[in-house]
Amino acid sequence: MTSLFISDLHLDEKRPDITQAFFDFLHNHARNAQSLYILGDFFEAWIGDDDQSPLLDAVSKELKALTDNGVTLNLMHGNRDFLIGTQFCESVGAQLLNDPTVIELNGEATLLMHGDSLCSDDKEYMQFRKMLRSAPWQKEALAKPLEERRAIAQHLRMASSEANSNKAEDIMDVNSDDVLHEMQAHDCYRLIHGHTHRPMRHPLNIAGRPAERIVLGDWDRAMWVLIANQDGLKLEEIPFSITAE
Secondary structure, three states, X not given: OOEEEEOOOOEOOOOHHHHHHHHHHHHHOHHHOOEEEXXXXXXXOOOOOOOOOHHHHHHHXXXXXXXXXXXXXXXXXXXXOOOOOXXXXXXXXXXXXXXXXXXXXXXXXXXXOOOHHHOOOOHHHHHHHHHHOOHHHHHHHHOOOHHHHHHHHHHHHHXXXXXXXXXXHHHHOXXXXXXXXHHHHOOOOEEEEOXXXXXXEEEXXXXXXXXXXXXXXXXXXXXXXXXXXXXXXXXXXXXXXXXXX
């Protein structure tokens, strides 16, 4: 009974190597798992479930094949693909998770998050996030024609990249107090998240009890996967060189 956790693939037509790596991962790893969790930023951008492209068609086909094979697929919004909706999830057989969500993993309550909401030291980003996640902004954005939405998405990516280039590295990481607050608020001693692109397992102590924060990695140069099975949890880096069967 294996559960797999990934995030921050940033699938994009400009990076076919990552798309192929994901398909290889589905064929060689995920199809034998009980469940797959994708904790945000699955796509570099998402402008609405009504969008169409060769990339979306190919990814949808592979995801549908996975869920038809009996694997439970769970998706969570990231800061890049927060407009993924129920239409897409239903078409591929996925469940859309709230951020945060608590699951039971190997007998322990585990908190799942994308992770961007924990980066509270980045005040500029948090204000930007609040705007993008508001229902009025999203309703207005989704009402625009697809081409206009594509232009908006491109502008937002460029603005984000420019802003991040001028920020100190530490303010783009999670705030430790917020991490502890979220874990205590949800009565969890294990947290799994992505977003920061800093894969690592961080031991914690909460009120005298051992705890852990597990950070998933991005897929820029390799596949980062958290594997949970009867042997425990393992954060693994897998090269892109795997060949699909």
